[in-house]
Amino acid sequence: MTDIQLQIFSPVHQIQHPLFDETGLKVFIKRDDLIHPIISGNKWRKLKYVLIKARTEGKNHLVTFGGAYSNHLLATAAAAAKFGFKSTGIVRGEEVSNDTLFLCKLHGMQLIFADRESYRDKQPLFQKHFGNDDDAFFIDEGGASTEAAQGCSELVTELPQTYHHIFCACGTGTTAAGIINGINTAKLSTTFNAIPVFKNGDFIRDEIDKYLLSPTEYQLHTNYHFGGYGKTTPELISFIKTFVAETGILIEPVYTGKMLYAILDLARKGHFATGSNILAIHSGGIWGLLGMKDKFTL
Ligand SMILES: *Cc1c(COP(=O)(O)O)cnc(C)c1O
Numbered sequence: 291m292t293d294i295q296l297q298i299f300s301p302v303h304q305i306q307h308p309l310f311d312e313t314g315l316k317v318f319i320k321r322d323d324l325i326h327p328i329i330s331g332n333k334w335r336k337l338k339y340v341l342i343k344a345r346t347e348g349k350n351h352l353v354t355f356g357g358a359y360s361n362h363l364l365a366t367a368a369a370a371a372k373f374g375f376k377s378t379g380i381v382r383g384e385e386v387s388n389d390t391l392f393l394c395k396l397h398g399m400q401l402i403f404a405d406r407e408s409y410r411d412k413q414p415l416f417q418k419h420f421g422n423d424d425d426a427f428f429i430d431e432g433g434a435s436t437e438a439a440q441g442c443s444e445l446v447t448e449l450p451q452t453y454h455h456i457f458c459a460c461g462t463g464t465t466a467a468g469i470i471n472g473i474n475t476a477k478l479s480t481t482f483n484a485i486p487v488f489k490n491g492d493f494i495r496d497e498i499d500k501y502l503l504s505p506t507e508y509q510l511h512t513n514y515h516f517g518g519y520g521k522t523t524p525e526l527i528s529f530i531k532t533f534v535a536e537t538g539i540l541i542e543p544v545y546t547g548k549m550l551y552a553i554l555d556l557a558r559k560g561h562f563a564t565g566s567n568i569l570a571i572h573s574g575g576i577w578g579l580l581g582m583k584d585k586f587t588l
Contacts, residue, residue: 292342292346293345293373293436294338294341294342294345294373295338296324296325296329296334296338297331297417298448299324300320300321300322300325300326300448301320301321301324302318302319302320302321302449302450302569303318303319303321304316304317304318304329305317305318305319305537305539306537306572307521307536307554308552309470309554309557309558310557311399313557313558313560313562313564314516314564314566315562315563315564315565315566315567315568316566316567316568317553317557317568317569317570318453318567318568318569318570319539319569319570319571319572320445320448320449320558320569320570320571320572321539321572322334322335322513322571322572322573323447323540323546323572323573323574323575324332324405325575326368326387327364327573328364328393328397328572328577329368329369329372329543330365330575330576331361331431331572331573331574331575332442332458332465332573332574333362333366333574333575334365334369335364335438335441335442335444335445335465336362336435336438336441336442336464336465336469337365337369337433337438337439337441338437338441339437339438339440340429340433340437340438340441341369341373341375341433342437343427343437344375344427344485345373346529347383347427347511348350349424349427350374350375350376350425351375351376351377351378351415351420351423351425351427352369352375352376352377352378352427352429352431353368353375353378353380353419353420353427353428354366354377354378354379354426354428354429354430354431354433355379355380355381355382355384355409355412355415355430355431355433355434356379356380357379357381357382357383358381358382358383358386358388358391359377359388359390359391359520359544359578359581360381360390360432361390361574361575361577361578362431362432362433363379363381363391363394363399364390364394364418365391365431366379366399366400366433366578367379367393367394367395367399367508368397369392369398369400369410370397370398370470371397371398375580376398376400376425377397377398377400378399378400378401378402378420378426379401379402379417380396380402380403380409380416380419381402381404381426382404382406382413383402383403383404383405383409383546384405385403386403386583388580388581389577389580390577390578390580390581391404391582392566393577395483399570402419404506405576412428412430412431413428416428432461432462432464433462433464433472434462434463434464434497435464436501438464438465438468438479439464439465439467439468439471440468440471441468441474442464442465442467442468442469442472443449443468443469443471443475443530445467445468445469445472445571446472446473446475446476446478447476447538448569449474449569450518451567452478452479452480452567453480453567453568453569454480454562454563454566454567454568455459455480455481455482455483455562455566455567455568455569456469456473456480456481456482456483456568456569456570456571457483457485457549457552457553457568457572458482458483458484458485458549458571458573459485459487459545459546459548459549459571459573460484460485460486460487460491460494460498461479461487461488461519461545462497463484463486463494463497463498463500463501464497464501465509465571465573466482466484466494466498466502466508467497467498467499467500467502468501469482469571470482470498470502470506470508471501471502473506474504474506475503475505481492481508481509482506482508482509483506483508483509483510484498484508484509484510484512484550485511485514485548485552486511486512486514486515487509487514487515487519487544487545487548488509488515488519489515489517489518489519490497490512491510491512491515492510494510497512500578501540510554511552514548514549514552515548516543519544522543522582522585524548526543526547526548526551527543527585527586529547529550529551529554530542530543530547531577531586531588533547533550534578539572540576540579541572541576542575542576542578542579542582543574543578543579543585544582545573545575545577545578546570546572546573546574546575546576549570549571549573550570553568553570
């Protein structure tokens with residue numbers, strides 16, 4: 291047994307919307323954002339087996355990578371603090387301070403800023419700083435790994451019913467791959483729908499397929515990036531404002547806002563058969579809102 295565990299609290303709530311009534315859809319959201327205030331959403335699922343591996347190997351220092359607004363960095367900082375690891379975050383770009391990095395430091399994470407050139411190759415960077423540190427444990431940017439996909443697949447075992455569709459926002463694609471593996475293991479007929487948050491998101495197919503345990507069909511909707519990673523439009527911001535005010539569920543512009551916008555847009559366009567049950571995964575990340583306050587005029 292290991293001490294590395296969290297009691298999972300991630301209820302499924304139905305989302306009420308006139309459009310769903312008109313189109314005969316039942317739309318639900320799995321509240322992975324409620325798992326932990328900071329180690330939230332898919333980030334806990336992605337870290338779980340990575341941390342267990344570090345513990346098993348006797349490594350006490352987590353070293354990982356991310357941009358200055360990375361939810362993964364922040365989740366790693368909080369998980370390290372909770373489970374008794376040291377942590378270092380190697381941050382892309384020149385030294386800055388913001389709310390995310392403030393929270394990382396508050397949880398005891400040491401930060402090293404790396405210029406974009408050296409940031410590109412993670413292993414040499416790790417070697418340079420921690421090559422002689424037997425205690426240091428490498429965790430890739432965004433936490434992408436087989437262990438991360440394994441952790442995400444467990445989400446499927448918690449579902450209270452079978453859905454026709456499951457939707458999730460994709461960065462590295464690891465969470466998507468894990469959920470698809472979980473759907474296959476449980477022998478469900480559910481169609482998985484991936485919403486890449488990057489421009490030209492077709493590349494994510496290779497990233498997802500890398501972690502699939504068996505080849506599987508799924509749907510990739512590449513038109514909901516709103517200009518690219520971390521980009522927004524007034525339309526997305528206005529959608530988020532309305533959604534939060536009408537449901538009481540916090541979402542943000544980088545991931546979950548784009549995914550929920552996609553579901554409503556596809557519903558409006560008649561993409562789903564009447565009577566379909568649709569599950570959106572709330573993958574957390576609401577601290578990302580703090581970096582985007584200036585996009586909102588409230
Ligand atoms: C990191 C993150 C994702 C992307 O997860 P991947 O496994 O990298 O695809 C999605 N949603 C939120 C809120 C995130 O923080």
